[in-house]
Amino acid sequence: MNKTIIAATALLLSAGSYAQNTPAGSAERGQKIYMHQMCYNCHGTIGQNGGVTGPKIAPNPFPWVAFAQQVRKPRGEMPPFSEKTLPDQDLADIYAYVASIKSGPAAKDIPLLSGF
Numbered sequence: 587m588n589k590t591i592i593a594a595t596a597l598l599l600s601a602g603s604y605a606q607n608t609p610a611g612s613a614e615r616g617q618k619i620y621m622h623q624m625c626y627n628c629h630g631t632i633g634q635n636g637g638v639t640g641p642k643i644a645p646n647p648f649p650w651v652a653f654a655q656q657v658r659k660p661r662g663e664m665p666p667f668s669e670k671t672l673p674d675q676d677l678a679d680i681y682a683y684v685a686s687i688k689s690g691p692a693a694k695d696i697p698l699l700s701g702f
């Protein structure tokens with residue numbers, strides 16, 4: 587098994603503890619921190635992916651434990667954010683923001699796109 591597969595498996599296994607461990611956070615504050623920390627540079631302003639480096643992270647982000655793990659100890663190219671740069675509460679607020687992002691409407695529900 588290579589390292590990526592092991593990391594991915596660890597992420598999947600940690601997904602089970604989702605609800606219990608998700609800390610409280612402010613989505614409003616989180617959005618500011620998300621912008622300030624430049625997450626948007628790679629992931630886009632609403633986590634849709636920047637079209638450049640980072641994958642899509644919203645809607646439906648990773649469960650908290652996996653999300654936090656990726657930010658603290660990225661499994662690949664992403665730069666790590668230590669607690670010094672990004673305190674736990676800031677990370678919790680970012681998570682609240684990312685988790686609050688809704689999906690856009692389905693193509694069939696967009697009038698401009700019907701009739702083609």
Ligand code: HEC
Pocket residue numbers: 620623624625626627628629639640641642643648653656657660661662663664665667672680
């Ligand atoms: C320099 C570009 C860059 C920045 C800045 C960045 N990321 Fe990432 N992010 C990545 C890349 C590339 C990945 C894919 C996995 C990897 O390489 O570690 C990733 C993966 C992720 C993932 C896992 C999603 C998945 O499907 O793999 C999350 C969650 C995430 N980033 C959150 C954040 C947050 C929150 C911030 C800001 C605190 C941030 N990232 C800043 C590039 C970036």
